[in-house]
Amino acid sequence: MTVNRVVITGRGAVSPLGIGAAKLIEGVWQGRSGVKIMDEWRQIKGMRAVTAAPVPEVDAKSLLPRAMRRTMGDMAIHAALAAREAVEDAGLSADLLGSGRVGAAIGSTTGSPEAYESFYEKFLAERSIEELKSGFFFKIMSHSCAANVCLALGITGEQWSPASACSSSAQALGLGYILIKSGRQDVVLCGGADEVHHSVTMVFDVLKAASRNHELPLTTPRPFDINRDGVVCGGGAGILVLESLESAKARSADILGEILGFGHINDCSHIANPHTDSMSAAMGAALREAGVAGKEIDYVNAHATGTLQGDIAEAGAIIRTVGNKVPVSSFKGHIGHTLGAAGALETIIMLEIMRRQEVIPTLHLENPDPQCGGIALPREIVPRKIETMIKNNFALGGVNTSLVFRRWH
Amino acid sequence: MLTDQEIRERITEVISEEFELEPSRLVPEATLYDDLGLDSLDAVDMVVAMEKSFGVKLANEEAIKAVRTMDDLCRLIINLKK
Numbered sequence: 001m002t003v004n005r006v007v008i009t010g011r012g013a014v015s016p017l018g019i020g021a022a023k024l025i026e027g028v029w030q031g032r033s034g035v036k037i038m039d040e041w042r043q044i045k046g047m048r049a050v051t052a053a054p055v056p057e058v059d060a061k062s063l064l065p066r067a068m069r070r071t072m073g074d075m076a077i078h079a080a081l082a083a084r085e086a087v088e089d090a091g092l093s094a095d096l097l098g099s100g101r102v103g104a105a106i107g108s109t110t111g112s113p114e115a116y117e118s119f120y121e122k123f124l125a126e127r128s129i130e131e132l133k134s135g136f137f138f139k140i141m142s143h144s145c146a147a148n149v150c151l152a153l154g155i156t157g158e159q160w161s162p163a164s165a166c167s168s169s170a171q172a173l174g175l176g177y178i179l180i181k182s183g184r185q186d187v188v189l190c191g192g193a194d195e196v197h198h199s200v201t202m203v204f205d206v207l208k209a210a211s212r213n214h215e216l217p218l219t220t221p222r223p224f225d226i227n228r229d230g231v232v233c234g235g236g237a238g239i240l241v242l243e244s245l246e247s248a249k250a251r252s253a254d255i256l257g258e259i260l261g262f263g264h265i266n267d268c269s270h271i272a273n274p275h276t277d278s279m280s281a282a283m284g285a286a287l288r289e290a291g292v293a294g295k296e297i298d299y300v301n302a303h304a305t306g307t308l309q310g311d312i313a314e315a316g317a318i319i320r321t322v323g324n325k326v327p328v329s330s331f332k333g334h335i336g337h338t339l340g341a342a343g344a345l346e347t348i349i350m351l352e353i354m355r356r357q358e359v360i361p362t363l364h365l366e367n368p369d370p371q372c373g374g375i376a377l378p379r380e381i382v383p384r385k386i387e388t389m390i391k392n393n394f395a396l397g398g399v400n401t402s403l404v405f406r407r408w409h
Numbered sequence: 410m411l412t413d414q415e416i417r418e419r420i421t422e423v424i425s426e427e428f429e430l431e432p433s434r435l436v437p438e439a440t441l442y443d444d445l446g447l448d449s450l451d452a453v454d455m456v457v458a459m460e461k462s463f464g465v466k467l468a469n470e471e472a473i474k475a476v477r478t479m480d481d482l483c484r485l486i487i488n489l490k491k
Contacts, residue, residue, distance in 0.1 A: 066429045070450065131457055134450035 002183030006176075007408065009253040010090025010241030011348045012082035014193075016053035016234050016335045020085060024345065025352045028334050028360055029381070035218050035232050035336055041198050049210035051220060053234030053336030054196035064152070071138030072148050073112020075340075078237035079145035079193040080152045086189060087153060090241040091253060094154060101186040101247075103157030104146050105175045106193070106239065107168030108340040111140035113197040145193045145237070157185050163340075166303075168192040169238060170343030170393035170401040174262035176242040177403075186247040191344035193237035200339070201233045207272065209307045221306030221337070222364035223330040224315070224372050228306040234336025238344025255408040256351045260388075261290030267398040274310045278400045279317035283390060286402035287321065292388055294322040297404075299359055299384070300375075301350050301391040304330035305337045314392060315372035322390065327382065328375045333363030343393040343401070354386050354407050416490060417483045419462060424479070427458045437480035445479075455482075465489045 013020060016034025017027030027034070034053040041050040060069055060077045072080065083106070087097065096102055110116075119136055123129065138144060143161035150159050158179065162171035169192030176188035194200070204210035211230040213220040221232045248255055263285030267278035287294060300318055304311045318328055331346050338345050353360060359382045368377050389405045411419070425432045430445060441447045447455070456467045463486055467473055476482050 061429075067446075067448075070454070131461060133457055134453035 004181050004183060005245035006180045006242055006259045007245050007248050008240050008256045008259065008351065009243045009248050010086040010092070011256065011351065012085030012089060012239045013236065013345055013348050014055055014058070014078040014082045015236040015238070015338065015345055016055060018056060019058060019081065021089070021348055024335070024348060028331065028349050031363060033218065033334055033363055034234065035220065037214060037218070038198070041201070044198055044202070047198065047202060047205060048212050049201050049205040049230070050214060051211060051218060051232045052196040052201060053232060053338070055235045068148065068152050070135040073115040073139035073144060073195065074235070075108055075112050075193040075195045075237065076139065076144045076148040078235070079106055079149050079191070079239065082191065082237040082239040083149045083153055083189050086239040086241050090243070091251065092187065092241065096187070098154045098156050100156050102155055102188070103159065103179060103185040104150050104155050104189045105160040105162065105172040105179070106146040106149055106189065106191055107162035107164065107172045108142070108145050108193050109163065109165040109168060109200070111142055111144045113195055113199045115139035117199065149189065155189065164397065164399045165395040166337065166339050166342060167393040167395035167399045167401045168340035168343070170403065171264070171399070173240065173242070173259070173343055173347065173403055174264055174401060177259045177262050180242055180244050187241060187243045189239055190242050191237065191239035192340035194235055194339035194341050196233060196235035204231045204233065211306060219364040221332050222366070223302065223304035223306045223332050223362050224311050224368055224377055225365050226367045226369040228308065228311065228369070230307050231305045232332070232336040234338040236335070236338050236341045236345060238341045238348055240344055240347060257354055257408055258406045259403060260292060260406050261286040261288070261404040263289065263402040265400045267400055271398060272396050274313035274394060276313045276316040276320070278398070279314055279392065279394060280320040282400035282402040283317055283321040283392065286390060286404045290404035292404055296388050297322045297326050297390050298386040299353060299389045300326055300328040301346055301389065302328050302330040303392040303394045304362070305332050310394070311369070312371045314394070315375045318375050319373050324374050325376055327359045327378045327384065329360055329362045329378060331360070333365070347391060347403070350389055350391060350405065354389060354405070357383060357386055359384050359386070411490065413487050416487050420483050420486060423458050423462045424455070427454060435479050437478065437483070439479045440477055441479070441482070459486060463490060
C-alpha cells in the first residue's frame with residue numbers, strides 16, 4: 001500500500017469574523033468575538049440561550065451564479081465560497097480539479113436547518129407540496145455541502161461528507177489525510193460547514209449545555225473559566241486543501257504544514273457525556289501515528305466549548321497525554337462553536353499560529369477553573385517556538401478526534 | 410381579467426425574476442433550454458412560479474413538456490386563463 005506524506009497547501013474560510021481566511025485571522029489576532037444576541041430567539045417558548053456567532057450577511061447573488069445557488073442553503077453557500085478561496089490559495093488548476101485525482105470531504109451536522117424549517121413551516125400548516133421548489137432536497141441532504149462544492153468547482157474525484165456534528169470537519173480532515181496517504185487521491189478539499197439556527201442552539205439549550213449569559217458586553221463563551229456556562233453556537237465554513245507531498249512539490253505549491261497523525265476513538269460509555277479516557281485515547285492514537293511523543297507538542301488547540309463537564313474532561317486528557325506545561329487554548333470565545341466547521345476553521349487559525357510563532361489565548365478567560373487541572377492557559381498572545389501541534393474535536397454521540405500537525409521547513 | 414398582452418408581460422416579469430434573466434432576452438422565439446440556459450430543475454420551478462402567479466394548475470404534463478419557447482409558455486398560460 002502506498003504511504004504518502006500529507007501536507008496542507010490551501011485554506012479558505014467563511015466565519016463569524018467575516019468572509020475569507022484573512023478576516024478570520026485578523027479578527028482572532030485582534031481578540032475580537034463574533035458572538036451576538038439573537039433577539040428574535042426570545043420569542044421561542046422555553047428558549048433560554050439567545051446568543052450565537054453567525055456569519056455576517058453575504059451577498060451570495062453577486063458571488064455565485066443562480067444555477068449554483070438554487071440548490072444551496074446558507075451552509076453550502078459558505079462552503080462553496082470557502083472552497084473557492086482554498087482552491088485559489090493552493091493554486092489548483094481547473095484541469096487538476098477535473099482530473100479525478102482531486103476529491104472532497106466536506107461535512108456538516110445536517111443539511112440546511114433553515115431550508116428544513118421553511119419547508120415544514122408550510123407543509124405542516126397546509127399538508128401541501130404544491131409550491132415546493134426543485135432545490136429543496138439539495139439544500140437539506142446531508143451531503144449538501146460536499147455535492148454543491150464539487151459542482152461549483154468541477155471536482156470529479158471522490159466525494160465524501162462526514163456528518164458527526166461538532167467533529168464533522170475534523171473527521172473530514174482525517175478522512176482526506178487517509179485518502180491521500182493511501183494514494184487514492186492526490187488532493188482532497190477537506191472541511192465542513194454549519195449554520196446558526198435556533199433549532200441548533202436549542203439542542204444544547206435542552207441539554208443545559210448552552211450559555212445563558214446574555215450580559216453586555218458579551219463575554220461568552222468562556223472556555224476553561226470558572227464562570228463558564230456553556231456553548232455558544234456559531235456558523236460558517238472552513239476548507240483546507242490537503243495534498244500529497246509529491247503532488248505539492250511537483251506543482252511548487254506553498255506548504256502551510258504537514259498532517260502527521262489522526263486519532264479517532266469512539267466512546268461507548270455515554271451518548272452525550274464527555275469522557276477523559278476516550279479523549280486521551282484519541283490524542284494518544286494521533287501522537288502514536290505521528291511518531292511524536294507528548295513532550296514534543298508545542299501547542300494544544302482544545303475543543304473546549306465552555307461546557308462545565310467538557311472542559312474538565314478535556315483538560316484531564318491533555319494533562320495525561322502532553323502534561324501541564326504545554327500552552328493550551330480554545331478559539332470558541334472568538335468564533336463560538338462552529339460545529340461542523342469547527343475543526344477546519346480552528347485548523348486555519350492554528351496554521352497561522354505556527355506561521356507567526358505566536359500562541360493565541362482563550363478569549364474571555366479570566367479565572368481558570370481549578371478543576372481544569374492546572375493546564376497551561378496563556379492569557380495574552382505569547383511568542384513561542386512551535387514545531388508540532390495537536391488539535392482536538394469531539395462530538396455528541398461519542399466521537400473523539402485528534403490531529404497532529406507539524407511546521408513545514 | 411388580464412389581456413393576452415398583460416399575461417405575456419407578467420410572464421416575462423416572473424421568468425426574469427425567477428431565473429435572474431434580463432427581460433430583453435425573453436423574446437417570444439427564445440428557447441427555454443438552449444437560449445435561456447434553463448434545465449430540468451428550472452422547469453419544475455417554472456411550473457411553480459406560473460401556478461403561483463396566475464392561480465392556475467399546470468396539471469397536463471404533456472402540454473408542459475411541449476413548451477419549447479417563451480411564446481409556447483405564454484400561449485399555454487393564456488389558454489389556461491381563458
